[in-house]
Amino acid sequence: xxxxxxxxxxxxxxxxxxxxxxxxxxxxxxxxxxxxxxxxxxxxxxxxxxxxxxxxxxxxxxxxxxxxxxxxxxxxxxxxxxxxxxxxxxxxxxxxxxxxxxxxxxxxxxxxxxxxxxxxxxxxxxxxxxxxxxxxxxxxxxxxxxxxxxxxxxxxxxxxxxxxxxxxxxxxxxxxxxxxxxxxxxxxxxxxxxxxxxxxxxxxxxxxxxxxxxxxxxxxxxxxxxxxxxxxxxxxxxxxxxxxxxxxxxxxxxxxxxxxxxxxxxxxxxxxxxxxxxxxxxxxxxxxxxxxxxxxxxxxxxxxxxxxxxxxxxxxxxxxxxxxxxxxxxxxxx
Ligand SMILES: *Cc1c(COP(=O)(O)O)cnc(C)c1O
Ligand code: SF4
Numbered sequence: 465x466x467x468x469x470x471x472x473x474x475x476x477x478x479x480x481x482x483x484x485x486x487x488x489x490x491x492x493x494x495x496x497x498x499x500x501x502x503x504x505x506x507x508x509x510x511x512x513x514x515x516x517x518x519x520x521x522x523x524x525x526x527x528x529x530x531x532x533x534x535x536x537x538x539x540x541x542x543x544x545x546x547x548x549x550x551x552x553x554x555x556x557x558x559x560x561x562x563x564x565x566x567x568x569x570x571x572x573x574x575x576x577x578x579x580x581x582x583x584x585x586x587x588x589x590x591x592x593x594x595x596x597x598x599x600x601x602x603x604x605x606x607x608x609x610x611x612x613x614x615x616x617x618x619x620x621x622x623x624x625x626x627x628x629x630x631x632x633x634x635x636x637x638x639x640x641x642x643x644x645x646x647x648x649x650x651x652x653x654x655x656x657x658x659x660x661x662x663x664x665x666x667x668x669x670x671x672x673x674x675x676x677x678x679x680x681x682x683x684x685x686x687x688x689x690x691x692x693x694x695x696x697x698x699x700x701x702x703x704x705x706x707x708x709x710x711x712x713x714x715x716x717x718x719x720x721x722x723x724x725x726x727x728x729x730x731x732x733x734x735x736x737x738x739x740x741x742x743x744x745x746x747x748x749x750x751x752x753x754x755x756x757x758x759x760x761x762x763x764x765x766x767x768x769x770x771x772x773x774x775x776x777x778x779x780x781x782x783x784x785x786x787x788x789x790x791x792x793x794x795x796x797x798x
Contacts, residue, residue, distance in 0.1 A: 473500075474546055480623075480627075484660070492657065499548070501722065503719075506719065514756075516715055525563060525567050526571040529578075532580050533581065533582045534582065538563075539562070539589070539602065540563070541559060541561035541562050542556065542588070543556060543589050543620065544590055544592075544620065544624040544628070545620060545624045549682060550717065551752075552588070552589070562589070575609065576609060580611075581611060582612055583613060584606055584609075584612060584615055586616065591617055591618075596635065599637070600636035603636055603637060614645055617648070617649050618680065620653075622666050622670075623651065623652065623658050626660065626665075634673065646674075647674070647676070649675045649677055650678045652681070652682075653681060653697070656696045656697050677706040678706060679706050680712065681710070682711075683733070685714075687723070689730075690733070694733060698747065701745070702742065708744075708746065709748070710750050710759075712750060712752070713727065715754070727762055731749070731765070734749050749761065749762050750762065766778075772787075773787060
């Protein structure tokens with residue numbers, strides 16, 4: 465364990481979040497996501513400043529192009545809040561990483577120049593902290609790009625500052641003419657206590673506008689690493705018209721050891737949730753392999769090969785046999 469040399473990651477949250485912290489307390493699931501904890505000063509040797517390897521796949525400023533068909537477009541390094549476990553903590557501490565107008569043009573030109581790119585994912589930082597005036601021309605250029613099949617936005621602003629998403633911002637996101645190209649909005653929420661009436665109303669507005677809502681949550685020790693918390697969260701998503709998409713295993717961010725859990729614990733939670741939730745209410749439990757080697761599912765392992773058969777474990781723990789020889793094809797043992 466070593467001491468941090470960097471300045472501490474600034475504490476930053478909105479009025480909405482401040483009210484929630486007042487209501488639930490500093491030591492609540494909401495409070496602990498946003499309030500500085502001295503445990504952040506504890507560093508582990510395996511932690512990394514770029515835990516998901518963004519820098520390894522950046523052909524130009526603001527773009528991360530790891531998969532052939534889709535790119536991340538990081539317009540800004542800012543967020544409405546600073547989550548203590550943030551996987552882009554280092555980026556958020558560098559305001560110069562927010563793209564200038566000519567850099568935005570270059571990033572959009574890069575996207576346009578690659579016909580194989582069919583999806584653009586706006587992330588950051590949080591794209592929705594930008595002004596509608598800056599966002600609208602970007603959305604216009606993306607909607608006009610005939611190579612794209614869809615646009616996706618990853619954001620925490622609807623949770624942290626729902627009042628921000630109205631009027632001109634809604635116009636910027638959906639433009640004026642009806643668009644054929646679907647807009648997927650992936651909402652970052654980790655606990656039901658973050659869901660306010662304003663957020664729920666905003667979900668309805670976004671759905672009425674035609675957005676497809678999905679969720680991403682981070683599995684965090686002491687915040688949501690138990691069955692009741694996750695079950696309540698995913699059921700709440702379904703009730704708001706949000707398809708649970710990803711549950712992220714925490715990344716190896718410096719100073720986040722106190723949030724970390726084991727894979728076994730995460731897998732056991734997924735297994736327990738499996739029987740309790742509708743199939744589509746269960747997100748995929750994923751890990752971003754450190755170094756930028758992509759996301760992989762770390763869902764519970766239900767199938768094991770044993771000689772000429774497979775052994776399948778059901779959600780209640782029962783084990784069942786399944787033939788390893790299908791339509792005359794013998795599956796070779798590994
Ligand atoms: C997470 C990520 C994506 C999006 O992955 P999906 O599995 O499609 O959600 C795309 N590019 C990079 C570099 C990513 O880290
Ligand atoms: S919303 Fe995402 S990018 Fe922003 S501080 Fe939280 S984890 Fe980091």
